[in-house]
Amino acid sequence: MVKKLRKAFWIASIRILGPLRPRWGSNLSVRVYRNAGMRFEGDPTFVASDAWFDGTNDYSLITLSEGCNISGNVQILTHDLSPYCVLAAMGRRERTPVGRRLPVRVGPHAFIGLGAILMPGCTIGRGAVVGAGSVVRGNVPDYAIAIGNPATVIADARDYVKEKFLDEWHSLNSTSSVD
Ligand SMILES: CC(C)(COP(=O)(O)OP(=O)(O)OC[C@H]1O[C@@H](n2cnc3c(N)ncnc32)[C@H](O)[C@@H]1OP(=O)(O)O)[C@@H](O)C(=O)NCCC(=O)NCCS
Secondary structure, three states: OHHHHHHHHHHHHHHHHHHHOHHHHHHHHHHHHHHOOOEEEOOOOEEOOOOEEOOOOOHHHEEEEOOOEEOOOOEEOOEEOHHHHHHHHOOOOOOOOOOEEOOEEEOOOOEEOOOOEEOOOOEEOOOOEEOOOOEEOOEEOOOEEEEOOOOEEEEEHHHHHHHHOHHHHHHHHHHOOOO
16 A cells, blocks of 8 residues: 555656656656566666556556657556456456456667557567557567557658658768668
């Protein structure tokens, strides 16, 4: 009980601090969710204070990787208890909730756009981009741009940078073997 209250206090602090100082809000989010059991493989670039993580059952189902960006109002879901309601509607009331609990992983340097929803079980690859407002299920491959509801892959994020951010692409080329 005390543990739950402490967690609620810190998450409320993130919500209050985040809009005032986004960087502090992000740092606090990482610290609090790490303590709550969420998995971190390196340090994310940014975790918005109003992103929502489904830790109802277990925050350890969520993994955030090095350099990833979680924009505002993103929602990451790890459970779905709809079968419990369906069974109840059909007259079968189970003692314990029936449903799925599946992990979600956001890969290194992946960008999750504003208001996106990541469904239970999805995996976002390295350097992938999820467009604002998208609803993602399944796997988004490395460097893919996925948009829409349901999200589909529309392009390669490296081509997007090459086409629209030419100066940065050239500076990358001069310091690495990317072509
Ligand atoms: C996904 C994204 C990177 C694509 O950028 P882009 O390549 O410049 O996109 P364009 O504007 O050229 O659009 C390309 C196509 O994708 C569609 N599209 C782009 N973003 C979309 C989105 N979020 N949802 C649905 N469709 C989208 C466009 O309508 C367009 O479709 P069309 O070819 O049929 O006309 C960008 O649109 C996006 O969503 N960025 C995230 C912004 C964000 O969340 N910022 C948070 C600030 S912290």
